[in-house]
Amino acid sequence: MENKPDIVHIIEQEGFEIKRGKALCPFHSERTPxxxxxxxxxxxxxxxxxxxxxxxxxxxxxxGISFKEALIYLGxxxxxxxxxxxxxxxxxxxxxxxxxAVNSLYENLCQQSRKLHNIRVSVKRNPGALTEQGAxxxxxxxxxxxxxxxxxxxxxxxxxEDKIILLRGENNARCGTIKQxxxx
Numbered sequence: 001m002e003n004k005p006d007i008v009h010i011i012e013q014e015g016f017e018i019k020r021g022k023a024l025c026p027f028h029s030e031r032t033p034x035x036x037x038x039x040x041x042x043x044x045x046x047x048x049x050x051x052x053x054x055x056x057x058x059x060x061x062x063x064g065i066s067f068k069e070a071l072i073y074l075g076x077x078x079x080x081x082x083x084x085x086x087x088x089x090x091x092x093x094x095x096x097x098x099x100x101a102v103n104s105l106y107e108n109l110c111q112q113s114r115k116l117h118n119i120r121v122s123v124k125r126n127p128g129a130l131t132e133q134g135a136x137x138x139x140x141x142x143x144x145x146x147x148x149x150x151x152x153x154x155x156x157x158x159x160x161e162d163k164i165i166l167l168r169g170e171n172n173a174r175c176g177t178i179k180q181x182x183x184x
């Protein structure tokens with residue numbers, strides 16, 4: 001059947017995240033990805049449980065349905081897949097973009113935090129090496145570290161609104177308070 005929907009799209013639509021062609025297997029419990037998706041061949045294979053096949057067999061196994069039911073589920077009928085609702089597609093794309101932005105910000109903040117923690121460790125090992133100007137710079141960097149650590153905590157434990165504020169780069173009262181407290 002040449003009118004099958006894209007396997008990667010269907011797997012992601014079913015709620016499984018594929019990174020660089022790999023995912024956690026939906027058919028057995030695992031901690032590291034052994035489920036490989038080949039977009040070019042439109043197939044999947046799990047090296048953990050040995051499940052494999054195409055998009056139709058994936059849906060059959062995942063949903064526990066027959067071949068015919070899988071065709072109906074996938075919208076494969078005379079001529080091609082059923083059109084995807086644009087509103088639902090847009091909502092999923094917005095969610096995907098939001099998650100990517102949060103992950104990117106988290107990675108960036110963690111990188112900055114590691115760098116500043118290394119500065120703190122260096123100064124702690126040899127505090128006498130700081131000049132007066134160096135001490136002022138160090139204090140400024142530690143205030144930045146406190147703010148970064150607070151933002152990381154918000155990304156991990158904050159509300160949706162907290163994350164949106166961080167993504168927009170807006171200053172909220174809590175971030176300002178943390179920065180002022182760390183400098184004082």
